[in-house]
Amino acid sequence: MSNVSQITSPDVELRVLVYSHDAGTRSRVMSALGTRPHPDLPRLHYTEVATAPVVIEHMDAGGVGLAILDGEAAPTGGLGLAKQLRDELDTCPPILVLTGRPDDRWLADWSRADAAVPHPIDPLRLREAVTVLLEDD
Structure with a gap:
């Protein structure tokens, strides 16, 4: 387990950036994960x-522990944005993308x-993916 997963104090928070042009998608992501997807x-x-x-402004500023980007977002999709962030940031947190289909x-x-x-x-698949990413981080 990583340092992130060993920090279980209720006072410790991990900042998760959730990007989508659709407020419903953002809400579904946050609802699926809740405040603590794994103990x-x-x-x-x-x-x-x-x-x-x-998104770029927040990522440049730092402090984001995980980015969840909607690949179906418009006009800028999360897949292209993920690639841009990987190419441009020296230090990039884990990125999870939401794809249109498997x-x-x-x-x-x-x-x-x-x-x-x-x-x-x-929700189960999303929680599992986030848990694996944050345990490995």
């Missing part, structure tokens, strides 16, 4: 973002995302 992980604190420039996993690989979960969002 070995710190509490999650969400930053909701609806536009790519604001067959789009190859796009997630191209984007250099650490994990992918397809739409519609399955």
